[in-house]
Amino acid sequence: MKLKLLKKLMIICMSFSLSVSMVPASVLAAGKDSSDGDTQAVQVISSDTESESANTETETKNQETKHHKDKETEIKGGFVPESESQAVIESEAVITEQTPQTEGEAGQKKGAVGKKVKTAGKITPNGTPNVDYKNENGKYTILEDKAVTLTLSDGASLGEVIVKSGATLTIVLKGTTTNIIGTISGEGKVQFAKTSNGKANLKGSIDVAETTVEGGTLFGSGTIKSTQVSLNGGSIACKVTNDVKSGDLTLKASEFTVEKDAVCTIDNVQLNGADVSMDANTVWSDSNGKAVVYFQPASTVAFSIKAVTFTSSEETTDSITAKEQNYTYEDGNLKKGKSATAYTVKVGADLTTTYGEKLxxxxxxxVSAAKDYTPEVSLRDYDEAMDSSLELKDGTAKGYKVTKKNIKEKPDEKSFSLNEVLVTDTFGYDHILSGTVNYKIEKKELTPLISVNKTSTTSKNKATKVYDGTTDVPDDTCTLSGFSGIVDGDKASDVLAVAKATFVYDHADVATAKNIKAEVTLSGDPAECYTVASVDDISAEITKAPLTEELMKSLGITLTKPEVTERHYQYLKYKTVAGQEYAYSEKAKDDEWKLAKKASTITYVNEVDGEEQDLKAGTSYKIYTRIPESDNYLASDPVAVSVKTLRAPQEAKESDVKFTGVTDNSTQKLNTALTFTATGSTYVDDKDYKPSADDEKYVPYSWKLTDTTTWKGDKSTQTFTMTPTQAGTYTIVATFRKYVYDGKKWVYSEGDDVKKSITFKANESGTSSSTSGSGSSSSSSGSTNTAAKTGDTTPVVPVAAALVVSGAALALTLKKRKKEEK
Known part of the structure; x- marks a missing residue:
């Protein structure tokens, strides 16, 4: 139990950046608690688990212009001694998947820049190497009586550090990516600065004389072993071997769970039901979303939480979105509130324009942001080649826009890298994004102006020629006169001078020649800026000879009439002959004739506006056929066959189903025979009736009092008789089955049964007798008496007894015979 409790308390993450003003000096000095009447909050911490792998994000140095950066000494993971004194050095490990480029290649084609360069965090020391600190084979030492500040930002990794006696190591945690700390030991002091807004994963231990946390979030599997641990702001969420205090006051934790890796703002604190006057404070949740708030001991704790998470693309880091989720906490109970997207920033774009057009x-x-959450956005470094094509228009709150500089810039494809975009949000965090502007200038498409000349071979604006076995178009048929769409300032005559037009029929034979296709090409300088739209819609024809009956005989062609194979009330089916065309009107248009490429059976239905519709029942229709147009002949005159569809199917209605015998809810006299009649679809009994496709009928199938009795046969009317012998309420249910005629036989339609019931009472004083009362579809409530006699008078009990005796005798005989065989 003690071990479990210790595990729960070992990761405590403080979110309130509290100053001494949060706990009055008088309270700290006197060691007062909540029982003394003062209600003061101390701090917030996050819980005990966090991913040990540090995320990597881009982090670059601030620069004064978009093209030039200040160079600084860079090291990885710690301190590098230098011969000359310096105020600040940086540690930065770079991870890149960038594609190498040759000089002049960058920004000239899409994808030339490659993927975004990512950094693995920075360690920025403030001190003089070999004077304030040393670095010996990765082991860092803060020298005696020296004060050194290390700034860990965006995933930095700090290994082993020794803090000598009298020395003070100040650590500043920055950014939204988890930093890593190995071990810190020695006789000096370690403090986490109040200016920290980041977080660190402690993997080893901090074992110094005194550890003070005033800002930032500290979690992980490591342990703070310092004798004195002070918490005046920030968060502790790792193991602590000694009490965590603020002044003389020992703190107490309250745990909650929100979104993972969220920066939580804690506000509106109440201890023992009283408001606590303090500024809002923040704490990071761990990779499981757990966080803990530390306050001075109180019987009741309540506060509000605003949890913000940051999401961005892992591949290109070209966007970031901050989402906010609100909660309220009260004595261990967490209630979820409103959520919203605080802001989104997207870097990069695919821009497409056309020669001669504006952009x-x-x-x-x-940038898109909710009220009061608009971030500052600064484009700090980008490909200067973009300036030659696009004019940049910036706005720190509204993002950046571009305008095309020269509308007559020649078609090309370019790619400009936005190397560094700094996003500073209202939560106090900086995010570095990058992206690519893919810029494509397409050729302007021209529409050729082609006319059909009025000549002796031109008919109704349709180019015409007599069949000659070729696709050639006579020279006097079509003319290219110019183009539409030429950009102002370019000469139309120069474009027309380098244009070449060719015209051909789409087919050489008479039957399929419908259009003349025109192909227009350009050469020279205009071809660099313009392309020509294709032209394939010049209406044309090739005339052909009629196919007469005598001609068909001479050619050995036989025209066969359609053979109807099936009649239905909604359609007709007929056989086709390969090579013949079929239609349903003598005056059908050419595109309404359907060619049978092989012999098959076709279903004839109406087609209206491209949709199939059923034929009308009991109506005569004609099916036409002809020999189709061929290379040199028109279609033959059509021949037809006339046929009539079947009548419409007979529909069976539930209202036709009747169950009669006595009046529903009547009272009958005991021991009086009652006759009941179940009547289905009676139209099938007509002498002239013949079943047709999809006809329906209802047939009495069974009736039930206690047991179900099934009627024999499929007659439309069935009867039975029963005699109530005991006073009570009786309910009789008759079941009717629905059948559908499939063209050959009646088929049971499962699931379409109809049930009718009659409920009546029986007693000695009953006055009603069997009548023609109709049954209903509902059953009566209350108890149902089953004592009744039906038309079957077989003595059930004696017969059953005889069967039992016979069965026993048979069993004994078989058993005796088996023994004799053995």
């Missing part, structure tokens, strides 16, 4: 105020960095 104005198009977003390349997009």
């Amino acid at each position: 104005e105020n198009v977003d390349i960095i997009t």
